[in-house]
Amino acid sequence: MRELTxxxxxxxEERFNQYHQEALAIAQRMSQQWRSLREKLKMDPAVAxxxxxxxxxDSLSSPPVTGIQRYFEDKMERISATGGDDINAKSRMMHRxxxxxxxxxxxxxxxxxxxxx
Numbered sequence: 001m002r003e004l005t006x007x008x009x010x011x012x013e014e015r016f017n018q019y020h021q022e023a024l025a026i027a028q029r030m031s032q033q034w035r036s037l038r039e040k041l042k043m044d045p046a047v048a049x050x051x052x053x054x055x056x057x058d059s060l061s062s063p064p065v066t067g068i069q070r071y072f073e074d075k076m077e078r079i080s081a082t083g084g085d086d087i088n089a090k091s092r093m094m095h096r097x098x099x100x101x102x103x104x105x106x107x108x109x110x111x112x113x114x115x116x117x
Contacts, residue, residue, distance in 0.1 A: 012087040019094035020076075026101040027072040030108055037112060068104065075100075 075097050083090030 012091050016087055016091040016094050019091060019098050022098045023072065023075075023094065023101050026098070026105050027068050030068050030105055033108075033112070068101075071104075072097075072101070 079090050079093045079097065083093055
């Protein structure tokens with residue numbers, strides 16, 4: 001699991017924005033990995049032999065790309081609604097979202113046989 005970026009910022013708004021950027025980067029990275037893998041499989045179906053989980057990739061009706069995007073957007077809406085004007089609360093919720101996305105990304109990579117290097 002990736003470590004959160006050390007915080008050199010002082011204000012709650014800056015922390016919130018930093019967590020938001022980290023969460024967005026994780027979601028985008030997972031989406032890009034999914035698209036790259038799909039393209040790789042289209043060009044060379046033999047790649048599916050690398051991992052048993054890849055063989056059924058086309059059978060997924062809700063690919064992680066749309067799922068993770070929906071998850072991220074839903075959480076952002078909930079953070080905005082729940083946190084209201086309390087930027088400290090919103091920052092804490094955003095921090096938890098980053099941690100959740102890190103766990104999801106780790107499992108995503110394990111299932112797809114992607115190793116971080």
